[in-house]
Amino acid sequence: MATSAEWHESYADMSELARNFSRAVKSVQEELEAVDWYNQRAQATTDEQLRRILEHNRDEEIEHAMMALEYLRRINPVFDKHMRTYLFTQGDILEIEEKAED
Numbered sequence: 194m195a196t197s198a199e200w201h202e203s204y205a206d207m208s209e210l211a212r213n214f215s216r217a218v219k220s221v222q223e224e225l226e227a228v229d230w231y232n233q234r235a236q237a238t239t240d241e242q243l244r245r246i247l248e249h250n251r252d253e254e255i256e257h258a259m260m261a262l263e264y265l266r267r268i269n270p271v272f273d274k275h276m277r278t279y280l281f282t283q284g285d286i287l288e289i290e291e292k293a294e295d
């Protein structure tokens with residue numbers, strides 16, 4: 194049963210795959226938002242101990258974001274295709290797009 198007000202479509206009308214896709218996308222959003230917030234706080238604090246904790250937490254959130262992104266890659270062929278095109282490459286990213294579209 195849906196308990197979240199965050200669904201934009203009827204929960205009953207979505208497949209389990211679509212529900213899990215949405216859950217993972219939202220998780221990536223939340224993890225990356227947390228990465229940004231921890232990073233800002235780490236940059237701003239003058240307390241060295243707190244800075245180290247915040248940087249640790251930021252880096253944990255990066256790990257969480259990548260786990261959710263990998264989940265999306267596994268369940269969605271378009272994520273898989275574009276990640277294979279762009280990730281772990283070198284050079285101009287727009288040139289990679291041009292070559293990929295040839």
Ligand SMILES: [Fe+2]
Pocket residue numbers: 224227253254257258
């Ligand atoms: Fe997290």
